Amino acid sequence: MHSSPSFDPAACAAAIADLHDAQLASQLQAVLDNKTKPLGSLGRLEALAHQIGMLQGSTTPVLRQPHALIFAGDHGLAQQGVSAFPQEVTWQMVANMLSGGAAISVLTRQHGIALKLVDCGVARALPAHPNLFDYKVAPGTADASEQPAMSPEQCQAAIDAGRRAVQAVPGNAILLGEMGIGNTSSAALLLARLSGQPIEACAGAGSGVHGAAMAHKLSVLQRTLQRHADAQSPMQALSALGGLEIAGMVGAVLQAAQEQRLIVVDGFVTSAAVLVATRMAPHVLQRCVFSHRSHEQGHRLMLQELGATPLLQLDMRLGEGSGAALAWPLLESACRILRDMASFDSAQVSGQLPG
Secondary structure (H helix, E strand, O other): OOOOOOOOHHHHHHHHHOOOOOHOOOHHHHHHEEEOOOOOOOOOOHOOOOOOOHHHHOOOOOOOOEEEEEEEEEEEHHHHOOOOOOOHHHHHHHHHHHOOOOOOHHHHHHHHEEEEEEEOOOOOOOOOOOOOOOOOOOOOEEEEEEEOOOOOOHHHHHHHHHHHHHHHOOOOEEEEEEOOOOOHHHHHHHHHHHOOOOOHHHOOOOOOOOOOHHHHHHHHHHHHHHHHHOOOOOHHHHHHHHOOOHHHHHHHHHHHHOOOEEEEEEHHHHHHHHHHHHHHOHHHHHEEEEEEOOOOOOOHHHHHHHHHOOOOOEEEEEEEOOOHHHHHHHHHHHHHHHHOOOOOHHHHOOOOOOO
C-alpha cells in the first residue's frame, strides 16, 4: 500500500478556505443581470453560474477535463442480508463499468467525461486496467454489526486513496460515484449518527429490499448503531459505520475542495461522504453541486442536513455517479451563459426599464 502524508482533519479544514468575496459576488451578479434576458429569468441556472464563477474567481468560468471517479468497495455488513444482491455483484459491476457496459459508462461517453474506477476495498482481486486505480486497502470492511467496519488505520488509508485519486487526474471538475453492495446501509448509518435522525427515517430500499427483508435490515442497522454508540466524531463514525469506498470519497471531496475543483455529487451514498467531509471542513459545500435527489428515502433528509438543493429529481436510485453525469450539461450551460451570452450593451438591445 502506497503511503502518503497522514491525514490531519484540522489542517485540511484550514486549507479549504471560505470562498466568500463580496466584490466578486457583486461583479458576477451584475454580469448575469446585464445579459439579454429579464432579471433572474434563467432561475437556478443563474445561481449555478454564480457558484462556479465564485469557485473559479472569474466572470468567465470554464470547466476543463471533467473526471468521474467511481469508488468501489465491499461491506462485511452485507453478510447480514441487508441487500437484495449478493456481494460478488460489486466486482462484476466494476468489470462492467471498465468494459463500457454500465449506465455510468454510457453517460460519461455521451458527455465526454473521463471515467476512472478506484478500488478501495473490493473483495476480489481485479485485473489491471488503464482506467482502474488499484488503491485497495482491504478486501472489504468487517461486519459493522459485530465490530468496527474499519480500523482507524484502514479508514485513514482509504481517505488517502481518495486524495491520491484526485491528484492523479487533470481538470477542474470531479464527478463522484460509487459501487458497493451494502453501501446504502453504511450511508444510512452515517446519516443517523451525524444527524441524530432515527434509522427508520434514514434507511430505504437500497438495491430493492422490501417487506420482511426491510424490517430485518432496520433491525440490523439499529443493532449496529447501538454497538457503536461511542463513535460520535466524524472520523469515529466513518471508521465504525462506513465503507472503504465512502472513506475514499471523503478523501476525494477534501482533496478536490482544497484544489478548488468543482465537485459534482451523485446520490445518497456520495452525499453521505460529503456529509462526513463537511463536518470536518464546512467550506467544502461551496465547491459542491448536488446533481439530483435520489429516490432512496434518506436522501431528502441528507440534503436537508447539508442545506443542499439538487438540480434534478428523476426518481433514480442507481448510484454509480449516474445522476452526476446527467446533470453535467447543466453545469456546462451555466458557464456558457456567463461567458458567451450577450449583454444588453453588446447586443444593442434596450435594457430593463427602471422599476
